[in-house]
Amino acid sequence: MVAEVLDALKPQRNGRYADGTLGGAGHAATILAASPPTGWLSGCDRDGVAAEAAQKRLAEKFAGRFEIRRGNFSEMADWIPAASCDGVLLDLGMSSPQLDSAERGFSFQQDGPLDMRMDDRQPLTAADLVNDLSAGELAKIFWEFADEHESWRFAKAIVHDRAQRKFETTKQLAELIERLALGRGKKSHPATKVFQALRIAVNDETGSLKRGLAAAVKILKPGGRLAVITFHSLEARIVKEFGREKTRDYTFIGGVDVPELRRPLAPEMKWVGRKAILPGEKELEENPRSRSAQLRILEKI
Ligand SMILES: C[S@@+](CC[C@H](N)C(=O)[O-])C[C@H]1O[C@@H](n2cnc3c(N)ncnc32)[C@H](O)[C@@H]1O
Numbered sequence: 001m002v003a004e005v006l007d008a009l010k011p012q013r014n015g016r017y018a019d020g021t022l023g024g025a026g027h028a029a030t031i032l033a034a035s036p037p038t039g040w041l042s043g044c045d046r047d048g049v050a051a052e053a054a055q056k057r058l059a060e061k062f063a064g065r066f067e068i069r070r071g072n073f074s075e076m077a078d079w080i081p082a083a084s085c086d087g088v089l090l091d092l093g094m095s096s097p098q099l100d101s102a103e104r105g106f107s108f109q110q111d112g113p114l115d116m117r118m119d120d121r122q123p124l125t126a127a128d129l130v131n132d133l134s135a136g137e138l139a140k141i142f143w144e145f146a147d148e149h150e151s152w153r154f155a156k157a158i159v160h161d162r163a164q165r166k167f168e169t170t171k172q173l174a175e176l177i178e179r180l181a182l183g184r185g186k187k188s189h190p191a192t193k194v195f196q197a198l199r200i201a202v203n204d205e206t207g208s209l210k211r212g213l214a215a216a217v218k219i220l221k222p223g224g225r226l227a228v229i230t231f232h233s234l235e236a237r238i239v240k241e242f243g244r245e246k247t248r249d250y251t252f253i254g255g256v257d258v259p260e261l262r263r264p265l266a267p268e269m270k271w272v273g274r275k276a277i278l279p280g281e282k283e284l285e286e287n288p289r290s291r292s293a294q295l296r297i298l299e300k301i
Contacts, residue, residue, distance in 0.1 A: 001229060001295050002030050004277050008227040008297045009087035011035035018080055018088045018219060019043040020073025020212055023095035025054035031087070032062040041066040042080045044073055046119040046203075050095060072119070075212035077218040088216040092209065093231040094118075094199075096289070106199060108174035108191040108245035114167055116195075116202045126198045130167045135159045145200040147191035154180060154194060166241045170195075170215060196232065206238060213242045217268060220300040225272065229295050236276070239296050246298065247271055 005027055005277040011017060011034040011254040019028045032041050041058075043066060045051045051070040058066050069079060073090060098104050098118070105115030105126060138155035142148040156182055158167070167173050174191040181190030200206060216226045222253070230236040246269040250262040276294035283290050 001277070001283065001290065001293060002027060003277055004295050005089060005091075005227050005229075006030060006034055008272065008295070009089065009225055011039055012086065014038055015086040016040045016042070018076060018085050018216075019091075020076055020089065020216070021045060021091045022054040022068065023050050023091065024097065026257075027089055027091060028054060028058060028066070029061070030188045032058065032065055033087070039065065042076075042085075043067070044071045046070065046072045047095070047098065048120065049097065070119075072208055072212075074208045074215060076212065077215040080219045082218050085219045086221060088220055088224070088226045089229075090212060090216065090227070091229045092205075092211075092235050099289075102170075105170050106195070108170055108177075108189060108195050111169055111171035113130055114170055114173060116199045118203050124178060126202050127167055129198060129201060130158060130173060131162055141201045142194055142197045145197035145206070147233075148193040148197060150180070150233065160254045164194050200234070206234065209235060209238050210242070213239070216301060217246065222300055224300050226269075226298045226300070227295060228297075229293050231294075235272075236294055236296075243269070243271060243296065243298055253269050267301060269298045269300050272299050 008076045009017065009031065011031050013035055015035050016037065017031050017035070019031065019041060020136045022043040026044070028043050032039060043054060045054060048070050051068055058068070060085045072279040078240055094106060102110035102112035105112045114125065114130060116126040117124070129138070132232050133141070135152070135158070138158060139151040142151035142154060148154065154177060157176060159185055161176055173194070177191040177194055213228070220226060228239050230239055246265050248267060251265040252258070252259055252263065276296050279290040281292050
């Protein structure tokens with residue numbers, strides 16, 4: 001959704017921008033290309049391979065106009081000055097190189113270690129969760145992070161099977177779920193949700209997103225815009241709730257929102273556009289992975 005992001009952030013020659021999810025630096029490069037000669041970009045990715053690739057790509061054309069750090073966007077406000085940015089982008093989820101590299105362990109379609117870490121400096125892997133958590137804890141992850149209706153059955157089967165042999169590979173786990181879901185005639189692969197849930201848990205994606213949104217507000221200037229691209233309903237829900245809270249013109253006491261207990265409060269942000277922007281037909285044709293993308297834009301007041 002490059003054109004849509006450019007339209008949201010409207011990069012200017014003296015503008016300062018932050019990209020919390022550099023990935024292959026596609027968006028970052030277009031932001032810098034649209035803000036010559038002095039537009040500046042601060043970018044990060046928690047994936048070391050991505051941060052390094054982005055550094056190389058941007059250095060070719062935009063030397064002296066960006067700073068890249070390896071790290072979580074939830075910590076952006078620790079190194080990007082407060083109220084300094086005209087635009088912040090969070091393009092959530094996975095990059096194609098992550099999904100396509102079997103050894104990263106994100107994909108049930110390729111065999112690899114059951115890893116799923118975006119940042120390989122962290123010790124916790126998907127194998128640790130699958131081999132160590134109780135059935136109840138696993139079921140909770142599958143249900144809360146992916147609405148998996150078979151959460152409990154899948155979790156119990158995992159705990160049963162791992163008593164014989166620990167789970168070490170993506171194939172082992174995908175095959176178990178396939179066996180359990182046999183004949184259910186689902187449109188997507190039966191392990192889709194289990195893999196999504198484990199990935200979210202391993203990388204604390206919901207916690208990072210909540211902290212990242214708060215960090216984005218801090219580093220934005222008044223009038224600056226936040227563009228967030230989500231890929232599943234849980235992410236979208238977090239962004240919508242954040243937007244509802246920041247755009248509300250009242251607060252309430254006692255934790256219960258009843259009209260009698262409301263007090264006026266200046267909102268911190270306003271929505272740009274009432275609905276999420278979806279990828280156009282051309283993008284869907286060129287990049288089927290964009291089918292669940294939704295872009296939401298908020299402006300700091
Ligand atoms: C969909 S890709 C971004 C693609 C990028 N916009 C481009 O144009 O190439 C998402 C990237 O965000 C990174 N990422 C996800 N969550 C992150 C977080 N909390 N902090 C930093 N990077 C994160 C992933 O490692 C991945 O490289």
